Amino acid sequence: MFRRTAIAAAILITVALVGGPPASAAPAQVASLPTAAVALGDSFVSGEGAGAYAPVADVNGVAQNFPGWSAPNSNAYFCHRSANASLHQANLPGIQARFNLACSGGRPYDIASASNTRDKGRTVKSQLDQLRAVGQTHDIDLVLIGLGSNNSSFTFGDVATKCANRFIADAWTGWWEFWAYLGGPVEQAPCASGDLATDAQMAAAGAETTTAIRALLTTLAEIDADGQHRVVFQDYTNPLPFDLNAAYHKADGRDDSRDKFRDLGAVRYAAGCPIHRASLSAGHIFSGNLGNLVRSAHTTLSAEFPGADLVYLNVQRAFDGARLCENTGSPTGTLATPIRLMDGPTGSFVTSLSGKDKIAIQRIANACVTYFQTCQESWHPNAAGHAVLGQCLSGAAATANRTVACVRSGNGTITVS
Numbered sequence: 001m002f003r004r005t006a007i008a009a010a011i012l013i014t015v016a017l018v019g020g021p022p023a024s025a026a027p028a029q030v031a032s033l034p035t036a037a038v039a040l041g042d043s044f045v046s047g048e049g050a051g052a053y054a055p056v057a058d059v060n061g062v063a064q065n066f067p068g069w070s071a072p073n074s075n076a077y078f079c080h081r082s083a084n085a086s087l088h089q090a091n092l093p094g095i096q097a098r099f100n101l102a103c104s105g106g107r108p109y110d111i112a113s114a115s116n117t118r119d120k121g122r123t124v125k126s127q128l129d130q131l132r133a134v135g136q137t138h139d140i141d142l143v144l145i146g147l148g149s150n151n152s153s154f155t156f157g158d159v160a161t162k163c164a165n166r167f168i169a170d171a172w173t174g175w176w177e178f179w180a181y182l183g184g185p186v187e188q189a190p191c192a193s194g195d196l197a198t199d200a201q202m203a204a205a206g207a208e209t210t211t212a213i214r215a216l217l218t219t220l221a222e223i224d225a226d227g228q229h230r231v232v233f234q235d236y237t238n239p240l241p242f243d244l245n246a247a248y249h250k251a252d253g254r255d256d257s258r259d260k261f262r263d264l265g266a267v268r269y270a271a272g273c274p275i276h277r278a279s280l281s282a283g284h285i286f287s288g289n290l291g292n293l294v295r296s297a298h299t300t301l302s303a304e305f306p307g308a309d310l311v312y313l314n315v316q317r318a319f320d321g322a323r324l325c326e327n328t329g330s331p332t333g334t335l336a337t338p339i340r341l342m343d344g345p346t347g348s349f350v351t352s353l354s355g356k357d358k359i360a361i362q363r364i365a366n367a368c369v370t371y372f373q374t375c376q377e378s379w380h381p382n383a384a385g386h387a388v389l390g391q392c393l394s395g396a397a398a399t400a401n402r403t404v405a406c407v408r409s410g411n412g413t414i415t416v417s
Helices: 025-034 127-137 156-172 197-223 260-272 275-304 358-370 383-398
Strands: 035-041 097-100 141-147 232-233 309-317 403-408 414-416
Touching: 035 309, 097 358, 097 383, 097 414, 127 141, 127 197, 141 197, 156 275, 156 358, 197 232, 197 275, 232 383, 275 309, 383 403, 383 414
Parallel strands: 035 097, 035 141, 141 232, 232 309, 309 403
Antiparallel strands: 403 414
16 A cells, blocks of 8 residues: 555555556656555545535646636536545545546546547546556555446436436426426436336446456556555445434425425425435435445455455445434535535525425526536535545555445444444
8 A cells, every 4th residue: 555654654554566566667766756645536536515626637738727607517627626525634644645536427438538538528538547647756555436326327416316306396396287397397206216227227337337447457557656556445425314304304284295395395405405205215225236336346356456455445324414404404514515506507506495486496407407517516525524534535545454334423433444
């Protein structure tokens, strides 16, 4: 993992060689390179939702700053690489530099191929090309990868939008009314597990993810100066609880199992959790399946690369007790961002839907479809959530185990074991 230095000696573990060091790498060269930790993958490691987004170099090497809310969502800036991402908040003794190469919306395809060469991709180079550039100037000792929630079968954004839109449509319209989103009518029934991802889609996503990480491990063996590095496979935590706090069950005497419940819709939107209670179990099955996907990739590649230092980091319980609408006062005190929309690319988030009619709701919802950057931070770890994930990463970087779980206790203590 990390190079053995006096600073890092207290937590270092012996790691095996992944491949061999490049034949041309002289010992003096290796010793002179600063150590680095690198993050690759999608929004849950890029720092989506955590704010303080840095400029991102596009495929031409031009740094893209915030381009405005009405700019194309393909702009490299909307990779949303945050200074508050877990990579930057983790305690990593011996690491001298950190490089966040992940991109919000990133897919397995984007690891080895430029994202702009696929549909709805961003104008950034492949993450492996970006990694190779880091390898020219740094000794890569730690790699965090979060991958699989977006792929050619489904994306996290589409899953979240589907269930939230169904709830909003159900809250504001009757079953006899036509709900004309840009994409057509929206169902009003709660989400079922098969609505989010079928078994076949999960299997396909798992194969894509494993192939992409295999390419990453092969590349690391070629470019890492001393051949010693730990790769942490992080999975996903659900921003929503298994059930909402009782304070969000009813409003104006109506729950979400009847037709039309606008007051309740406004209450849950304000709290950050516009979703049917009946959709929550499907969402947790989905996030659990993503965990299985990542764990399976780790198992498969550990067998293929027996000398590699690969750690599976399960963070599915890292937000226990602090999810959206798990307690009263949400979203205050939670570890995830609420769903927030704009009424067009205005830069001002709509925090309350109270008193708005269905035409206004339709317009606000359609803004997210047309200008995805206006809503893409929704239902992601916030800065406090990334601080927790940083603690999880710290533990995964230091452990002697190859499979670890990061769990938040009732008093907020984080344990990695």
